[in-house]
Amino acid sequence: MQERVFNFNPGPSTLPLEVLQQAQSELLNYKGTGMSILEISHRAPEFEEIVTQTEALFKELAGVGDDYRVLFFQGGASQQFALIPLNFLGTNKSADYVITGSFGEKAYKEAKKIGKVNVVATTAAVGHKRIPEQAELKLTKDAAYVHITTNNTIYGTQWHYIPETNGVPLVADMSSDILSRPLDYSKFDLIYAGAQKNLGPSGVVLVMVHKKMLERVNPDLPTIFSYETFAKNNSLYNTPPTFGIYMLKLVLEWIKKFGGLTAVAEHNQAKAALLYDVIDEDDFYHGHAEAPSRSYMNVTFRLANAELEKTFLQEAEAQGIYGIKGHRSVGGIRASIYNAMSLAGCEKLATFMRDFRKRNG
Numbered sequence: 415m416q417e418r419v420f421n422f423n424p425g426p427s428t429l430p431l432e433v434l435q436q437a438q439s440e441l442l443n444y445k446g447t448g449m450s451i452l453e454i455s456h457r458a459p460e461f462e463e464i465v466t467q468t469e470a471l472f473k474e475l476a477g478v479g480d481d482y483r484v485l486f487f488q489g490g491a492s493q494q495f496a497l498i499p500l501n502f503l504g505t506n507k508s509a510d511y512v513i514t515g516s517f518g519e520k521a522y523k524e525a526k527k528i529g530k531v532n533v534v535a536t537t538a539a540v541g542h543k544r545i546p547e548q549a550e551l552k553l554t555k556d557a558a559y560v561h562i563t564t565n566n567t568i569y570g571t572q573w574h575y576i577p578e579t580n581g582v583p584l585v586a587d588m589s590s591d592i593l594s595r596p597l598d599y600s601k602f603d604l605i606y607a608g609a610q611k612n613l614g615p616s617g618v619v620l621v622m623v624h625k626k627m628l629e630r631v632n633p634d635l636p637t638i639f640s641y642e643t644f645a646k647n648n649s650l651y652n653t654p655p656t657f658g659i660y661m662l663k664l665v666l667e668w669i670k671k672f673g674g675l676t677a678v679a680e681h682n683q684a685k686a687a688l689l690y691d692v693i694d695e696d697d698f699y700h701g702h703a704e705a706p707s708r709s710y711m712n713v714t715f716r717l718a719n720a721e722l723e724k725t726f727l728q729e730a731e732a733q734g735i736y737g738i739k740g741h742r743s744v745g746g747i748r749a750s751i752y753n754a755m756s757l758a759g760c761e762k763l764a765t766f767m768r769d770f771r772k773r774n775g
């Protein structure tokens with residue numbers, strides 16, 4: 415393979431070329447230490463500085479102040495499915511879950527093992543092709559928290575409003591749309607995201623948590639499962655995923671240079687529009703998500719039959735369009751167009767889609 419392909423994988427996924435190049439240029443000797451960032455101690459001042467700067471940079475981009483902490487975990491977003499109820503559910507309250515896809519369902523199932531949970535809305539009956547409206551959420555008055563999944567990676571739907579929870583803490587899995595658009599992050603009490611889509615490589619999970627939540631942490635948990643441990647120790651209680659955090663910092667710097675979340679969102683909307691326009695032109699491609707719930711991150715659609723989809727995938731790959739096979743539970747095609755995907759990549763896919771339709775329609 416001589417050239418880089420257009421990589422539409424859902425995660426791990428494409429990273430900004432500049433970020434990869436910077437990591438490459440610093441790989442053997444990080445800032446004159448004579449060591450790679452992969453080899454440096456997590457207790458070294460150079461690494462502690464990376465953690466501090468990454469926290470500050472995330473807060474700056476998200477537009478939140480010192481009432482929040484930004485922490486770095488391992489264990490994937492899936493581990494957060496368990497840590498959230500372990501830390502916050504307690505025995506005399508219940509938690510509300512809105513299920514808009516497979517990951518929300520998994521989060522709910524984990525919480526159910528730990529305490530009392532309510533499904534306050536689910537879109538399972540309609541194949542998770544839309545996001546429920548506020549009026550459909552049957553929220554519990556004094557719940558410990560409300561959990562949502564802001565972007566549904568598999569189904570290609572995205573919340574385009576922040577639900578009103580009337581004082582109940584709002585917790586969100588933002589794995590597949592974090593920092594992809596301006597959003598009032600201060601409306602959330604805890605958000606988490608596996609880095610491998612919009613933030614960096616796999617192996618590191620970012621958690622942004624309001625300090626008032628840290629006061630509610632269950633004190634009886636094993637040390638390593640407590641958010642308080644991570645907050646008190648600046649994510650350095652034990653050896654963190656050092657390379658992942660370093661990469662995450664480079665990606666945040668790239669987002670800032672790009673112009674921040676407003677510029678990133680304009681870019682993402684333009685990319686998504688290229689693909690949705692082709693889908694909407696006629697009936698050759700069938701979008702999975704209902705139009706008002708469509709995701710700017712994962713564009714999901716089907717063709718007339720599995721045979722045609724197989725040919726579509728093969729021909730796309732031959733043209734350097736990679737990673738667009740839909741998730742096994744939905745089938746069809748999914749183009750994941752996270753922040754680092756270029757407009758050129760989406761133009762190439764849109765052109766290919768029109769050309770394929772002309773030849774097969």
Ligand SMILES: Cc1ncc(COP(=O)(O)O)c(C=O)c1O
Pocket residue numbers: 424425489490491492493517563565566567568587588589590608
């Ligand atoms: C929205 C969402 N939540 C959670 C996960 C699970 O993340 P992990 O594999 O890091 O546990 C994914 C993975 O694709 C995801 O898209």
